Amino acid sequence: MSTTDTIAAIATPPGQGGVGIVRVSGSKVWKIADEIFQGLEKPSATKGGTFLHGKVIAADGSEIDEALCLIFRAPKSYTGEDTVELQGHGGPVVLKKILRRCLDAGARMAEPGEFTKRAFLNGKMDLVQAEAVADLIHAQSDRAAKAAFEQLEGGLSKQFNALYDGLMETAADIETTLDFVEDELPNDVFPNLGKKLDQSFQGLETLLSTWDEGRLLREGARVVIMGRPNAGKSTLFNALLGNERAIVTEIAGTTRDVIEETLVLDGVPLRILDTAGLRETECLIEQEGIRRARVHSATADIAVYLIDSSQPFSAEDEEHLAKLNPAKAVVICNKTDLRHPDFQFQVPGFQPLETSLRTGAGAVAIRSAISEKLGAVSNAPVHAVISERHRNLLELARVELIQARNRISEEGEPGAASAAEHLRSALEALGQVTGRMYHNELLDNVFSRFCIGK
Ligand SMILES: Nc1nc2c(ncn2[C@@H]2O[C@H](COP(=O)(O)OP(=O)(O)O)[C@@H](O)[C@H]2O)c(=O)[nH]1
Numbered sequence: 001m002s003t004t005d006t007i008a009a010i011a012t013p014p015g016q017g018g019v020g021i022v023r024v025s026g027s028k029v030w031k032i033a034d035e036i037f038q039g040l041e042k043p044s045a046t047k048g049g050t051f052l053h054g055k056v057i058a059a060d061g062s063e064i065d066e067a068l069c070l071i072f073r074a075p076k077s078y079t080g081e082d083t084v085e086l087q088g089h090g091g092p093v094v095l096k097k098i099l100r101r102c103l104d105a106g107a108r109m110a111e112p113g114e115f116t117k118r119a120f121l122n123g124k125m126d127l128v129q130a131e132a133v134a135d136l137i138h139a140q141s142d143r144a145a146k147a148a149f150e151q152l153e154g155g156l157s158k159q160f161n162a163l164y165d166g167l168m169e170t171a172a173d174i175e176t177t178l179d180f181v182e183d184e185l186p187n188d189v190f191p192n193l194g195k196k197l198d199q200s201f202q203g204l205e206t207l208l209s210t211w212d213e214g215r216l217l218r219e220g221a222r223v224v225i226m227g228r229p230n231a232g233k234s235t236l237f238n239a240l241l242g243n244e245r246a247i248v249t250e251i252a253g254t255t256r257d258v259i260e261e262t263l264v265l266d267g268v269p270l271r272i273l274d275t276a277g278l279r280e281t282e283c284l285i286e287q288e289g290i291r292r293a294r295v296h297s298a299t300a301d302i303a304v305y306l307i308d309s310s311q312p313f314s315a316e317d318e319e320h321l322a323k324l325n326p327a328k329a330v331v332i333c334n335k336t337d338l339r340h341p342d343f344q345f346q347v348p349g350f351q352p353l354e355t356s357l358r359t360g361a362g363a364v365a366i367r368s369a370i371s372e373k374l375g376a377v378s379n380a381p382v383h384a385v386i387s388e389r390h391r392n393l394l395e396l397a398r399v400e401l402i403q404a405r406n407r408i409s410e411e412g413e414p415g416a417a418s419a420a421e422h423l424r425s426a427l428e429a430l431g432q433v434t435g436r437m438y439h440n441e442l443l444d445n446v447f448s449r450f451c452i453g454k
């Protein structure tokens with residue numbers, strides 16, 4: 001991909017809409033716009049930051065659409081290049097014709113994310129901000145959108161930059177010591193360098209700690225509904241979703257596979273999973289379902305455990321509960337409308353809710369309880385959070401930083417050369433987060449997540 005050619009793409013989603021946009025960016029944009037657009041002025045003679053009203057014209061001179069032509073002059077455009085946006089009527093046939101026209105006039109079809117990639121290459125934004133563009137477009141909830149916007153505004157980049165600059169300074173200080181003869185150096189040089197590395201390490205840990213929240217916002221918190229057969233798991237699953245997604249019957253063992261759906265609760269996206277009831281069974285299909293239920297519960301952010309209170313409290317429920325972490329579990333004694341006189345919940349550490357999913361009593365409390373368990377996420381102020389890619393690079397930097405710190409604090413001066421080496425590696429990893437350093441594979445990896453036209 002060269003940055004001197006001119007790219008074009010439909011920037012609005014497929015389907016019908018009031019307006020549809022074709023975006024063209026690159027050095028040939030004025031030649032192309034003059035050729036295909038007829039208004040009172042030529043686009044090439046029009047000031048940036050303004051627009052023309054006119055017609056998009058086919059090669060044979062016939063009119064394709066009435067349109068606006070928005071003029072952006074480098075560097076004041078999204079890509080940093082000369083750009084026009086043609087706003088036509090938002091129908092797929094019309095927009096494809098306009099795009100075709102741009103391609104025939106000398107543009108090339110843009111690759112996914114290529115406009116944003118050019119914005120990055122032209123210094124309009126760093127890589128973390130570019131990623132935020134995709135996150136904002138993909139955001140499934142209010143909070144995810146806020147976090148992405150914060151990142152787009154540079155909140156996260158600032159933290160990465162501070163970490164990078166701090167380490168860069170320390171690395172330079174360490175390299176300076178290499179030029180000195182041993183007894184020329186003041187005594188406190190290495191203890192001070194150790195302290196600075198400690199500070200950087202803290203900053204790195206703080207950034208790493210935002211990963212969990214980032215994961216929850218991007219992928220959704222995993223909420224697994226568990227319990228013995230017939231407790232009402234599928235009934236709860238359907239009630240949370242507001243539709244009859246899972247089959248509910250009075251036959252124990254109805255749900256065998258894991259069923260997953262998504263839902264937004266208090267601004268946090270959730271992935272809720274309905275699972276097979278836990279019991280001893282001869283049925284191979286059900287056994288596999290139960291095995292999967294256990295696997296999912298082990299990795300869940302929240303386990304919702306249902307108990308059938310129309311029967312006396314069972315030792316089996318007690319056993320299953322003992323394996324759950326109370327901080328991450330919502331326990332529900334369901335079927336209170338049929339409550340057995342001898343039912344008595346007796347597992348310390350849990351505060352069960354009482355519900356009748358048949359009558360709806362207590363059902364609202366379940367949502368609040370799930371929300372509350374995810375509380376750290378849903379109540380905290382929204383701030384920029386790191387992604388999987390950032391985390392992998394931070395982990396690399398972390399390992400190098402620990403090495404550097406150990407060399408300095410354990411060996412002092414004799415360790416300086418090796419510490420400087422480790423810091424260079426740490427900086428290399430950190431530099432790839434914001435794109436101070438990049439290679440093609442890294443860019444391909446980042447921009448492949450984008451849609452065409454962004
Ligand atoms: N009486 C009563 N029946 C319920 C309640 N919740 C669910 N059920 C019934 O219990 C049976 C089993 O429910 P289901 O959701 O399939 O349980 P699962 O096996 O845990 O998924 C169905 O007949 C439901 O209608 C409740 O609160 N009260």
Ligand SMILES: [Mg+2]
Nearest residue numbers: 233234254255
């Ligand atoms: Mg079920």
